[in-house]
Amino acid sequence: MNMRVSVAPDDTCELLAAVCKAAGDALRLRVLRVLAHDSFGVLELAQIFAIGQSGMSHHLKVLAQAGLVATRREGNAIFYRRALPQPDRTGGALHIALLDEVDRLELPAPVQDGVCRVHEQRAAASHEFFVRMAEKFQAQQDLIAGLPQYGDSVLALLDTLSWPEKATALEIGPGDGSFLPELARRFRHVTAVDNNPAMLEQANQRCVEHQLQNVTLKLADALAESEAAADCVIVNMVLHHFEQPETAIGRLARLVNPGGGLLLTELCNHDQKWAREACGDLWLGFEQDDLARWAEAAGLLSGESLYIGLRNGFQIQVRHFAKPVEDRLTHR
Numbered sequence: 432m433n434m435r436v437s438v439a440p441d442d443t444c445e446l447l448a449a450v451c452k453a454a455g456d457a458l459r460l461r462v463l464r465v466l467a468h469d470s471f472g473v474l475e476l477a478q479i480f481a482i483g484q485s486g487m488s489h490h491l492k493v494l495a496q497a498g499l500v501a502t503r504r505e506g507n508a509i510f511y512r513r514a515l516p517q518p519d520r521t522g523g524a525l526h527i528a529l530l531d532e533v534d535r536l537e538l539p540a541p542v543q544d545g546v547c548r549v550h551e552q553r554a555a556a557s558h559e560f561f562v563r564m565a566e567k568f569q570a571q572q573d574l575i576a577g578l579p580q581y582g583d584s585v586l587a588l589l590d591t592l593s594w595p596e597k598a599t600a601l602e603i604g605p606g607d608g609s610f611l612p613e614l615a616r617r618f619r620h621v622t623a624v625d626n627n628p629a630m631l632e633q634a635n636q637r638c639v640e641h642q643l644q645n646v647t648l649k650l651a652d653a654l655a656e657s658e659a660a661a662d663c664v665i666v667n668m669v670l671h672h673f674e675q676p677e678t679a680i681g682r683l684a685r686l687v688n689p690g691g692g693l694l695l696t697e698l699c700n701h702d703q704k705w706a707r708e709a710c711g712d713l714w715l716g717f718e719q720d721d722l723a724r725w726a727e728a729a730g731l732l733s734g735e736s737l738y739i740g741l742r743n744g745f746q747i748q749v750r751h752f753a754k755p756v757e758d759r760l761t762h763r
């Protein structure tokens with residue numbers, strides 16, 4: 432996600448001092464704690480910790496100068512996440528030890544409530560968008576990229592992979608169901624889960640039109656409810672609507688059978704902030720490395736990737752992440 436880390440002065444002693452100074456404050460340590468698996472904007476963090484925006488900006492500046500947080504611009508907003516420790520650089524060992532200690536901190540209940548509230552606000556914004564826009568779905572999709580632009584690439588990648596006999600597929604967020612006929616042709620059974628009744632109705636019409644007998648549609652929040660695992664989990668242009676993409680990838684990884692794979696199509700990182708209002712996007716695409724890091728943390732292995740440049744300047748990434756077969760043994 433085009434993260435930038437503010438590098439502290441060259442002087443190694445000053446760098447260490449900056450890390451110590453940044454760590455010498457309870458609120459800043461808690462900020463690092465809430466950023467363990469998430470990234471937040473200044474306003475969101477100010478809300479979580481119930482302090483003013485300028486106070487929070489000050490704390491984030493201190494953390495950034497110490498190289499403990501990294502920034503990513505999304506339109507007018509700046510999002511903060513933890514910077515990755517660099518073990519070979521001055522302060523690297525301290526940084527690792529600090530995060531290790533920070534991760535053992537129990538967050539006060541009001542802070543935990545604040546994090547939940549921010550996640551709920553993000554989820555509500557995404558859900559409301561699809562409720563409002565169901566009828567204009569195709570037009571809105573086409574503002575950036577519709578299935579015609581990336582469907583063939585997803586299929587090309589899908590068809591290079593070998594699937595077990597009688598393999599099953601699970602599509603998360605099928606939208607109007609345009610991809611279901613292709614999946615139904617390739618898999619013994621396909622389940623498609625969408626949390627929007629109007630979108631699911633469109634998907635249902637698609638199934639009827641194409642006489643798809645092996646597709647089950649389910650109205651559910653794909654992250655909240657437990658779905659049966661499948662050999663191939665397909666997530667086309669949905670991740671940027673999830674309030675916590677890193678956690679979402681962890682949950683999606685659990686839905687993949689050992690030996691199977693997660694096929695993820697997403698926008699690459701971009702700065703077109705109008706996409707938030709026009710397309711309900713919570714995230715302006717993703718940095719390729721972030722997706723790989725999150726998937727690998729969830730026990731998946733990075734496979735092939737395809738990148739599709741669009742005439743409107745957006746770029747799409749089609750990613751395959753494999754679940755090792757050994758999981759069959761470890762998860763018994």
Ligand SMILES: C[S@@+](CC[C@H](N)C(=O)[O-])C[C@H]1O[C@@H](n2cnc3c(N)ncnc32)[C@H](O)[C@@H]1O
Nearest residue numbers: 561604605606625626627630652653667668669
């Ligand atoms: C941008 S559309 C993508 C549709 C389709 N996959 C495509 O590529 O054309 C995102 C879809 O994900 C669904 N969605 C968003 N959040 C979801 C959730 N938490 N659980 C299930 N579906 C979700 C929306 O209702 C919508 O149908």
